[in-house]
Amino acid sequence: MLLEIKKLEKSFDGIKAVTGCDFAVKENEIAALIGPNGAGKTTVFNLITGLVKPDNGEILFKGELLNGLEPHEISSLGIARTFQLIRLFPELSVMENLLLAKQKQGERLIKNFTKPNFIKKEELSNIDRCLEFLKLVGLEEKRNEFAKNLSYGQQKLLEIARAMSTEADLILLDEPVAGVNPVMRDKIKRIIFDLKKQGKTILFIEHDMKFLMDISDKIIVMDHGEEIAIGTPQEIQNNKQVAEAYLGRKK
Amino acid sequence: MALEAYLIHILILVGIYIILALALQLAMGFTGLLNIGHVAFYGIGAYTSALLALNLGVPFWFGLIIGGLVASIFGILLAIPTTKLKGDYLAIGTLGFAIIIFSILQNWISLTNGPLGLPGIPKPILFGFKFTGFSYLILVYVFVLITYWIVKKIVKSPFGRVLKAVKDDELAASSLGKNPIKYKIIAFAVSAFLAGIAGSLYAHYISFIDPSSFTILESILIISMVIIGGLGSIGGAIFGAAFLILIQEPIRFLPLPSSVLGALRQMIYSGLLIILLIFKPKGLWGGKNASRN
Ligand SMILES: Nc1ncnc2c1ncn2[C@@H]1O[C@H](COP(=O)(O)OP(=O)(O)OP(=O)(O)O)[C@@H](O)[C@H]1O
Numbered sequence: 183m184l185l186e187i188k189k190l191e192k193s194f195d196g197i198k199a200v201t202g203c204d205f206a207v208k209e210n211e212i213a214a215l216i217g218p219n220g221a222g223k224t225t226v227f228n229l230i231t232g233l234v235k236p237d238n239g240e241i242l243f244k245g246e247l248l249n250g251l252e253p254h255e256i257s258s259l260g261i262a263r264t265f266q267l268i269r270l271f272p273e274l275s276v277m278e279n280l281l282l283a284k285q286k287q288g289e290r291l292i293k294n295f296t297k298p299n300f301i302k303k304e305e306l307s308n309i310d311r312c313l314e315f316l317k318l319v320g321l322e323e324k325r326n327e328f329a330k331n332l333s334y335g336q337q338k339l340l341e342i343a344r345a346m347s348t349e350a351d352l353i354l355l356d357e358p359v360a361g362v363n364p365v366m367r368d369k370i371k372r373i374i375f376d377l378k379k380q381g382k383t384i385l386f387i388e389h390d391m392k393f394l395m396d397i398s399d400k401i402i403v404m405d406h407g408e409e410i411a412i413g414t415p416q417e418i419q420n421n422k423q424v425a426e427a428y429l430g431r432k433k
Numbered sequence: 434m435a436l437e438a439y440l441i442h443i444l445i446l447v448g449i450y451i452i453l454a455l456a457l458q459l460a461m462g463f464t465g466l467l468n469i470g471h472v473a474f475y476g477i478g479a480y481t482s483a484l485l486a487l488n489l490g491v492p493f494w495f496g497l498i499i500g501g502l503v504a505s506i507f508g509i510l511l512a513i514p515t516t517k518l519k520g521d522y523l524a525i526g527t528l529g530f531a532i533i534i535f536s537i538l539q540n541w542i543s544l545t546n547g548p549l550g551l552p553g554i555p556k557p558i559l560f561g562f563k564f565t566g567f568s569y570l571i572l573v574y575v576f577v578l579i580t581y582w583i584v585k586k587i588v589k590s591p592f593g594r595v596l597k598a599v600k601d602d603e604l605a606a607s608s609l610g611k612n613p614i615k616y617k618i619i620a621f622a623v624s625a626f627l628a629g630i631a632g633s634l635y636a637h638y639i640s641f642i643d644p645s646s647f648t649i650l651e652s653i654l655i656i657s658m659v660i661i662g663g664l665g666s667i668g669g670a671i672f673g674a675a676f677l678i679l680i681q682e683p684i685r686f687l688p689l690p691s692s693v694l695g696a697l698r699q700m701i702y703s704g705l706l707i708i709l710l711i712f713k714p715k716g717l718w719g720g721k722n723a724s725r726n
């Protein structure tokens with residue numbers, strides 16, 4: 183198992199957001215995390231990436247315990263993410279947004295003064311690599327534009343491209359196709375399949391049923407902070423408990 | 434002759450403030466650290482270098498570097514607790530720091546000579562050549578160039594890009610594997626180092642320093658330079674420094690008592706700042722296009 187979530191719990195000022203959530207994601211799997219609004223999905227992402235600290239339970243990545251690590255440490259282990267509310271660097275260019283996804287020597291102050299030629303070379307090869315990701319999402323012509331000047335859909339694509347540029351093994355996408363038109367949605371679908379082909383593992387949150395049924399190997403359904411069902415798209419479609427969680431329980 | 438000396442004096446001050454403004458631009462404009470205590474590093478550099486020269490006969494060249502290093506050590510000590518804070522709290526923390534340094538300069542009489550200040554700070558000497566007047570002007574601008582080169586190099590580097598990212602969205606930067614605290618501390622340390630250098634250049638030029646040169650008003654002046662020039666712009670910091678130093682000179686010659694002149698100067702600064710923030714919020718030099726890659 184690449185990612186294991188065990189009995190995870192988190193409350194905010196008495197509000198229980200995650201209450202004993204258990205699930206695992208296998209290597210090279212496309213897994214969807216679904217559930218009604220407020221079910222605790224984004225909170226699970228925030229717990230995995232270290233933005234909020236768990237009250238109880240364990241998060242294991244490649245067998246290593248992530249509890250207590252800082253977000254930058256978790257990222258360096260090979261987990262990248264996008265945010266439900268897009269978080270780009272608005273005052274930086276599209277290309278700079280991608281270059282920031284790279285961990286490199288040039289980010290050490292002294293190296294820029296002691297090894298300027300090496301840093302220049304490193305930068306050029308990073309630019310080449312990032313350009314490939316930009317082409318993949320069709321934003322190569324916008325490379326010198328401020329991120330804040332992109333349209334909403336383009337910003338979503340850029341954020342996905344940025345997560346890809348980290349070359350992380352596990353990519354977490356928080357509602358990648360929310361508010362995105364059908365053409366863009368197909369593009370994102372293809373990108374996710376591509377990532378799988380490259381050997382990456384994807385865990386994504388999504389409300390678009392058709393989209394997630396199409397691409398997922400596994401679906402994890404959350405309600406009231408815990409997983410209520412885990413299975414293949416087919417199994418989930420026929421699960422009564424899941425229908426109840428979405429449509430409300432019949433009395 | 435007198436006019437020439439006067440011009441040299443003004444240009445030396447402009448040079449010293451350009452270094453201070455470039456240093457602050459790195460921390461405030463590029464990294465987003467609202468540092469109200471910048472003047473403290475200037476003062477620490479000035480006093481360190483002056484005391485080393487007066488008490489131990491340490492040559493200017495070493496005093497300058499040590500002044501910068503001591504300032505940057507204080508910068509790191511201040512940054513460790515305060516950069517974890519956000520916005521307003523960081524500003525208040527740095528303000529408190531500047532007040533503490535000022536009162537140390539004022540009250541630790543056995544070391545700093547208190548309000549009476551330190552007279553007789555020697556001029557720099559290199560192979561028997563003494564830097565005064567015009568040659569001191571050249572010396573200051575050599576350091577201006579070095580500072581410009583360092584700040585420019587940092588800002589254009591991948592390291593500088595992380596600083597800008599931390600300013601833009603700290604949380605997103607940390608999700609990409611950058612440790613925001615580490616970057617803020619380094620930016621703070623470099624900024625403090627350069628301000629310390631400026632302090633040393635000032636002390637050995639003016640040859641007498643006292644705490645009154647290192648009050649919060651001085652910090653406000655440097656912050657104004659950076660904002661008027663344009664946050665996040667190197668050219669802006671240079672322009673802002675030159676502009677705010679040069680503009681006070683004509684005021685000096687107005688036929689008014691000095692108590693009125695001082696207040697008038699402050700009024701002109703704040704007036705300029707308000708007008709600018711209304712009509713050109715990105716500063717006179719700011720608002721460039723995104724950089725090309
Ligand atoms: N930082 C926070 N502070 C306080 N409450 C929070 C915080 N983050 C989440 N919550 C609460 O936790 C609960 C779960 O929120 P979460 O964002 O995880 O839901 P979600 O499943 O992602 O929903 P949606 O589909 O609407 O995005 C909600 O009640 C929310 O208000």
Ligand SMILES: [Mg+2]
Pocket residue numbers: 223224225266387
């Ligand atoms: Mg959510």
